[in-house]
Amino acid sequence: MSDDVLSIIPTDPWWQPDRAAGERAAALAEELAPGLPGSVEVEIDTTWHDALTVVDCGANLERIRCPQCRASIDTEWWADRLEDHSQSGFATLAVEVPCCGAATSLDLLNYDWPCGFARFEIAVWNPERDWLGDEELAAIADALGHPVKQIRAHI
Structure with missing residues (x-):
């Protein structure tokens, strides 16, 4: 169910x-x-x-976009970032996005949903x-x- x-x-x-x-x-x-x-x-x-915890949309996630260049970000890249912190929580949300190399934060990515x-x-x-x-x-x-x-x- x-x-x-x-x-x-x-x-x-x-x-x-x-x-x-x-x-x-x-x-x-x-x-x-x-x-x-x-x-x-x-x-x-x-x-x-x-500890800081991800609250995601599950199967509703359709795409993720970079807040700097608006390019699509591979959901596998995002899932890898979550996996890195799954046991210990997030000490920081800071990331360098793979599309344009901009420094941003996981919570500032544009999620659809x-x-x-x-x-x-x-x-x-x-x-x-x-x-x-x-x-x-x-x-x-x-x-x-x-x-x-x-x-x-x-x-």
């Missing part, structure tokens, strides 16, 4: 909220994505990661909706105390 996961993460990959703010934001996310009667039950996982990196994540499993609207994201950001973005994964 496949799953869809709608993750909400801070826009700053290194930032973490305190417990009360994280729990408030997770409760609001649960209200905004309650699932449909008779469908797969929605599960909310709220995680404070010890969105991907990110975080030390805090609210994951809504099988939310029975696609994306949260701008007002909903703003409400979660207010509850959390920091701007947020969303990642939709199909796994």
